[in-house]
Structure formats: C-alpha cells, structure tokens
Amino acid sequence: MMDYANRSFFTGGTLPGMSGNTFQSPPGVIDTAHGFTQSQKTCVLSAAIGGNTQLHNLKCTHWMHAVVDSIAPTYPDVLPAVTPAFTAPPLAAESAFRFTPVDFSGLVKIPQYTVGLEELDTMANLGVPRAIGYSAGLLNYFFRGQLAVTAPSDGLYALVNHGTPHTVSQGYPYLVSNPAKIFGFEQVRLNVQNTRRRRPKADRAIRFPPLRAAPETSWWRWRAITATRATRRR
Structure with a gap:
C-alpha cells in the first residue's frame, strides 16, 4: 500500500518544482508528453462561497494522470464527484501564483502546482479502500479466516x-x-x-533444519559430564 501511494500521488513536498526530489514519482514533469491531461473545473472552495458571482465563476486547472494498481488493476476506482466528471484521477492543480514571477529575493519560490481538495479526495477514494482491503487480506492470510x-x-x-x-x-x-x-x-x-x-x-x-546446540552450550554440557565422572571415580 505504501508503494502504491508513494508512486501514485503527489504531496506538498513532492510536487514538481520542489527541491530535493531525486526520486520523483509520479512523473515530475506535468505535461501531455508525460501522460497528463488537463481539465478545468469550478473550484470547490469558490463554489461553497455564496453571494459572490465572480468567485462562483472561478476555474481551477487540474492535471489528470492514470494511476496503475499492479495488484488489482480492475479495482473499481471512484473519482471526486464534480461536474463535469473527471476522466482520470486528478493528481495536481495549477497554483493561483503560477504566473507570478516573484521569487522573494531567491529565498522562496512561488509553487506552480498545489494539491487541492479534488486531489485529496482522489487520494482518499483510491487509497483508503485499498488500505482496508490489504489490511483485511493480511489478517485473513495470517489467521486463515x-x-x-x-x-x-x-x-x-x-x-x-x-x-x-x-x-x-x-x-x-x-x-x-x-x-x-x-x-x-x-x-x-x-x-x-x-x-x-x-x-x-x-x-x-517449508523445511527447517534441526536445532543444534551452540558451542557454548556443548562446552558447558561437556564440563558437567566431566565433573560427574570425576566425582564417581572418587
């Protein structure tokens, strides 16, 4: 399960552009050449705010990518319930500061991508059922049901x-x-x-070799036998 989560989803520290990502997974370059597709949806946060038409019309750009499950490739995945529906799991969203060329004197770089509510829903919808299923499978295997x-x-x-x-x-x-x-x-x-x-x-x-006494044990056993024989001779 940890391998599935680490290979399939971004976190705040593994998004493209973050420093120190030597082993980037999913693909560190978000574009169509690396299997990503783009989708624009009404932002969930703005849709929840009433009385402001401009906020209601705010669009969020999400990048979708297939998530492969090598153990259960036909498992029925559930994507976030939005309109229109996602055609693949959304893994990253474009940051609101994506086109802001400000680096704060080189100390902090504005992130181009972020993990939104839709991406978090995707992690939960795809990850939690598998975590429960794998845990149940482990218990069933251990206890044989x-x-x-x-x-x-x-x-x-x-x-x-x-x-x-x-x-x-x-x-x-x-x-x-x-x-x-x-x-x-x-x-x-x-x-x-x-x-x-x-x-x-x-x-x-499975065949296990017979247990053999350690050298120390054999030595103490030899000393005990020797002492017993010496006592009998007396």
Missing part, C-alpha cells in the same frame, strides 16, 4: 454505566460532559482462538 470467538469465563463481555449523563445527536450517543467523546463500551473482553486446521507435515513446503 478461522477464528473461534467465545465469551470470557465469567460470561461478561463488556459493561457500561447508563447512569452517566449522555445524549444522542444524529444517531451517535455522546457524553454531556465531553461532546467529543462517544458514549459506549470502552473495553470489550473476548476469547479468540485460531482454529485453523494445520496441514499435515508432509504437505508443508
């Missing part, structure tokens, strides 16, 4: 004090004293056992 869950010996799973002042908002219960904290179980006790049937020894592909 066979877990036996039973109650603890005293039969008590969890305990919550309903006398604690709490209320419900939009379907979520939360504490009156701390609205940011969900009201509910804080600890749950379960007995979980891996019940995966082990394969017969003949079917196992």
Whole structure:
C-alpha cells in the first residue's frame, strides 16, 4: 500500500518544482508528453462561497494522470464527484501564483502546482479502500479466516454505566460532559482462538533444519559430564 501511494500521488513536498526530489514519482514533469491531461473545473472552495458571482465563476486547472494498481488493476476506482466528471484521477492543480514571477529575493519560490481538495479526495477514494482491503487480506492470510470467538469465563463481555449523563445527536450517543467523546463500551473482553486446521507435515513446503546446540552450550554440557565422572571415580 505504501508503494502504491508513494508512486501514485503527489504531496506538498513532492510536487514538481520542489527541491530535493531525486526520486520523483509520479512523473515530475506535468505535461501531455508525460501522460497528463488537463481539465478545468469550478473550484470547490469558490463554489461553497455564496453571494459572490465572480468567485462562483472561478476555474481551477487540474492535471489528470492514470494511476496503475499492479495488484488489482480492475479495482473499481471512484473519482471526486464534480461536474463535469473527471476522466482520470486528478493528481495536481495549477497554483493561483503560477504566473507570478516573484521569487522573494531567491529565498522562496512561488509553487506552480498545489494539491487541492479534488486531489485529496482522489487520494482518499483510491487509497483508503485499498488500505482496508490489504489490511483485511493480511489478517485473513495470517489467521486463515478461522477464528473461534467465545465469551470470557465469567460470561461478561463488556459493561457500561447508563447512569452517566449522555445524549444522542444524529444517531451517535455522546457524553454531556465531553461532546467529543462517544458514549459506549470502552473495553470489550473476548476469547479468540485460531482454529485453523494445520496441514499435515508432509504437505508443508517449508523445511527447517534441526536445532543444534551452540558451542557454548556443548562446552558447558561437556564440563558437567566431566565433573560427574570425576566425582564417581572418587
């Protein structure tokens, strides 16, 4: 998953023009020759501001590029919901200062590209489902999908004090004293056992060599035997 994210998306420090990007990925040059296509959309931030026609008409230029998933190339990706729709994942947007030839005496260079809300939505829409799927796949592989869950010996799973002042908002219960904290179980006790049937020894592909005692162990064992024999001779 880390390889997929690092190869596919820009961050604030890896955008084209940033210094120190020896291993640039995605392609460090944003143009059609490197597989990018351009799309102009109404800026999400300006569309959310009411009462200003000029802000509503503000356009943002996004550069789209295919994102390849070598593990699941047919995975159904979801792009940001905008009108008109993107035809490929937007990876970078042109900065509002792109055509401002000011470098602040050479100390700071105005960035030509930025990561906008559409690009962040793309990262989430493409990355989060894969992260969840890969994590679930890792658990399924580790446990082989066979877990036996039973109650603890005293039969008590969890305990919550309903006398604690709490209320419900939009379907979520939360504490009156701390609205940011969900009201509910804080600890749950379960007995979980891996019940995966082990394969017969003949079917196992991995063979481990027999364990051998370290030289130090062999030396101490030899000293013990020698001392025992000497005692018996006496």
